[in-house]
Amino acid sequence: MKSCLVVDDSKIIRKVARRILEELDFDIQEAVDGQDALDICKNSMPDVVLLDWNMPVMNGLDFLKALRKTEGGTSPVVVFCTTENDMSHISAAISAGADEYIMKPFDREIIESKFVQVGLL
Amino acid sequence: MKSEDFELISGLLKQRSGLILPKDKVYLLESRLTPIAHRRGLDSLDELVSEVRLKRKEDLLTEITEAMTTNESFFFRDNKPFDLFKDSVLPQLLESRASRKKIRIWCAAASTGQEPYSLAIILKELSAKLVGWNIEIIGTDISQKVLDKAKMGLFSQFEVQRGLPIQLLIKYFNQVGELWQISEDIRNMVSYRKYNLLDPYTLLGSFDVIFCRNVLIYFDQQTKTEVLEKMRKLLPNDGTLFLGAAETVLGITDKFKPVQGQRGLYSTADASMEVIGKLRAV
Numbered sequence: 242m243k244s245c246l247v248v249d250d251s252k253i254i255r256k257v258a259r260r261i262l263e264e265l266d267f268d269i270q271e272a273v274d275g276q277d278a279l280d281i282c283k284n285s286m287p288d289v290v291l292l293d294w295n296m297p298v299m300n301g302l303d304f305l306k307a308l309r310k311t312e313g314g315t316s317p318v319v320v321f322c323t324t325e326n327d328m329s330h331i332s333a334a335i336s337a338g339a340d341e342y343i344m345k346p347f348d349r350e351i352i353e354s355k356f357v358q359v360g361l362l
Numbered sequence: 363m364k365s366e367d368f369e370l371i372s373g374l375l376k377q378r379s380g381l382i383l384p385k386d387k388v389y390l391l392e393s394r395l396t397p398i399a400h401r402r403g404l405d406s407l408d409e410l411v412s413e414v415r416l417k418r419k420e421d422l423l424t425e426i427t428e429a430m431t432t433n434e435s436f437f438f439r440d441n442k443p444f445d446l447f448k449d450s451v452l453p454q455l456l457e458s459r460a461s462r463k464k465i466r467i468w469c470a471a472a473s474t475g476q477e478p479y480s481l482a483i484i485l486k487e488l489s490a491k492l493v494g495w496n497i498e499i500i501g502t503d504i505s506q507k508v509l510d511k512a513k514m515g516l517f518s519q520f521e522v523q524r525g526l527p528i529q530l531l532i533k534y535f536n537q538v539g540e541l542w543q544i545s546e547d548i549r550n551m552v553s554y555r556k557y558n559l560l561d562p563y564t565l566l567g568s569f570d571v572i573f574c575r576n577v578l579i580y581f582d583q584q585t586k587t588e589v590l591e592k593m594r595k596l597l598p599n600d601g602t603l604f605l606g607a608a609e610t611v612l613g614i615t616d617k618f619k620p621v622q623g624q625r626g627l628y629s630t631a632d633a634s635m636e637v638i639g640k641l642r643a644v
């Protein structure tokens with residue numbers, strides 16, 4: 242079973258994402274902000290990170306940059322999942338090493354289609 | 363809805379677009395035709411049906427037929443056919459058409475354009491290999507409304523997230539307000555025309571590849587056979603046909619054969635062993 246770290250400051254979003262991803266057979270961990278996520282990753286790297294952008298303490302982009310510099314941090318597939326839906330944010334995320342990008346609102350179909358694209362399903 | 367009304371409308375649909383509407387889909391008639399009634403200042407679907415019965419006005423019949431089409435589509439739908447196009451069909455054509463340097467592709471139920479545009483993007487990505495080639499993509503559909511949308515190349519956020527890798531969104535789309543527009547050079551690679559698959563295919567010319575995906579499912583057996591046999595006449599012996607995941611030629615026509623191991627891809631029944639070998643190669 243593949244592991245997925247869901248990083249979002251909204252409890253509701255984490256819950257929705259968890260439900261979808263568990264149905265797709267992922268083992269889920271949750272983090273409430275970038276720093277929380279980084280601590281979890283340093284402890285054990287997930288296979289994939291579903292990542293919000295705007296969060297207190299450390300935002301998604303800063304997390305991604307820090308993750309990619311961490312030992313073993315290039316291996317997780319990182320999929321942004323955010324309300325930031327303009328080209329400049331998308332480009333910035335991809336340049337910083339994100340593998341895919343989901344613009345909220347999302348549903349099961351979008352998550353599934355994006356996960357297929359990055360070879361997780 | 364009264365059963366004679368259902369018979370009238372479903373008969374009309376079958377005759378005009380090939381659509382078979384089973385009785386249990388009567389709710390679809392109601393949900394899609396009631397707005398047409400209201401737009402025309404009629405109180406109810408019943409009144410609309412009387413209008414159809416009494417006047418048989420062409421524009422109304424067209425509007426009803428178009429409203430009953432299912433236009434769902436997504437970029438790189440099912441992935442596999444597009445991989446097959448890129449890795450098996452196109453290399454075969456580049457070899458066999460090397461002297462003419464011309465390839466014609468027909469998307470026979472193009473809907474809002476995701477399928478032809480996916481092909482155009484594949485070709486664009488390969489453009490270094492295709493210098494000097496003239497590759498035409500023609501998208502047709504019975505519905506003018508979807509073709510207008512396809513021509514604009516404007517897609518919602520939801521639509522660009524179904525099947526389209528983010529790298530390709532960045533590369534080939536521009537943001538226009540809430541929507542995403544496919545770039546002009548991709549749009550210019552596809553031409554669109556209104557065409558009913560039930561009509562004779564005399565005005566289309568011949569093709570090397572036909573995509574006829576997710577439309578035969580709406581037709582009855584006889585219509586499927588007729589459509590596929592007309593398509594066969596537009597293809598040379600080494601031409602290829604792509605059908606949707608729920609569609610097949612088996613039991614419908616012997617003019618095409620599934621290419622073993624390549625789901626969704628069909629060769630003509632007259633293809634040589636050599637061509638079939640190449641289509642199976644990847």
Ligand SMILES: C[S@@+](CC[C@H](N)C(=O)[O-])C[C@H]1O[C@@H](n2cnc3c(N)ncnc32)[C@H](O)[C@@H]1O
Binds near residue numbers: 557558
């Ligand atoms: C579900 S869409 C398929 C789109 C695309 N080929 C795909 O696979 O994603 C089916 C399309 O077939 C069109 N269609 C239905 N009957 C037709 C007919 N008789 N002639 C031409 N197009 C037709 C509909 O208007 C609709 O846009």
